[in-house]
Amino acid sequence: MSEIVAQTVDRCRAAGLRRTKALEELITTLIESQRPMTLGELATSPRMRDQCDKATVFRLLQRLAEKGIARRLGLHERAAYFTLLIPGRHADYLICTECGSIESVKAPCPVHELEDEIRRKTGFKNLYHELEFFGTCPACA
Structure with a gap:
């Protein structure tokens, strides 16, 4: 198990999530992916398709998002993408905004x-930000 996977599993356990093979495989799949993935892509990925069904993948993603370990991206009326x-x-x-595709800036x-x-002016700890830019991709333009 890679160091990042192990650290992420440790964060999950510290957040109260049970360590399961499906959870480990989901985390590994998201880490190995070069981009955020949809629920459908994750459920049919080689690591996940024999581990559990789509509903279980969705529940795991929801738990990861609730605990701040994963993030849901994208437009609400389109397929959501998930990233760790x-x-x-x-x-x-x-x-x-047309097709819902997503890519890193x-x-x-x-x-x-x-x-x-x-951070310096407010004294906030663990400060982070998230940016999403919306527009029409070249394929849709």
Whole structure:
């Protein structure tokens, strides 16, 4: 088990979630993915399809999101995408308002300096931010 998977499983246990093979496989799948994944993609992924059904994957994702370990992205009327929130790792996203596709922003994040200033001025700990940009992707334009 990779170090990031082990750390994430430890965060899950500290948050009160039971360590199961399905949970470990879901975490591994999300970590190995180069982008956020939909419920359908996760449920039919090679690691998950023999572990549990789609409803179980959904319940696991809901629990991870409730505990702040995963994040739901995307438009509410479109398929939601899920990604893990890993301490020290950060991504901002572009979301198409037409087809609902999602991709990481491949540009430096302009908010890190602001985040540092807010942390210094307010004394907040564990401060983080999330950015989602909405527009029409080239395929839909």
